[in-house]
Amino acid sequence: MIADIERRLGHIDILVNNAGTATMIDLDDLTEAEFDRTLAVNLKSAFLCTQAVLPGMRARRWGRVVNLSSAAARGPGLVGIHYNASKV
Structure with missing residues (x-):
C-alpha cells in the first residue's frame, strides 16, 4: 500500500494513523x-x-507520525472491552 501511494503521490512526509473499527458486543x-x-x-x-x-x-x-485514539481509552464505554483495550 505504501509503495503504491509513493508511486502515485511521491514520498510520505506525514503519516496519520486513524484507522479504527468497533463492533458493539x-x-x-x-x-x-x-x-x-x-x-x-x-x-x-x-x-x-x-x-x-x-x-x-x-x-x-524528516517526517511526522500522528497516532489518533479515542475517548474510549478513558473508561469502559459502550462499545466493548475489545475496542477499549485497543485504544489505550
Whole structure:
C-alpha cells in the first residue's frame, strides 16, 4: 500500500494513523476472532504503516507520525472491552 501511494503521490512526509473499527458486543458474546480483528485494525495497522514509512522518513531526515485514539481509552464505554483495550 505504501509503495503504491509513493508511486502515485511521491514520498510520505506525514503519516496519520486513524484507522479504527468497533463492533458493539457484550463480553459474553465476543469471539476471539472479533477480538483479534479489532486489534489488527486498531493497533497492528498503525504499527505496520509506521514501520513502512519510517525508512523513507529517516533517509530524508524528516517526517511526522500522528497516532489518533479515542475517548474510549478513558473508561469502559459502550462499545466493548475489545475496542477499549485497543485504544489505550
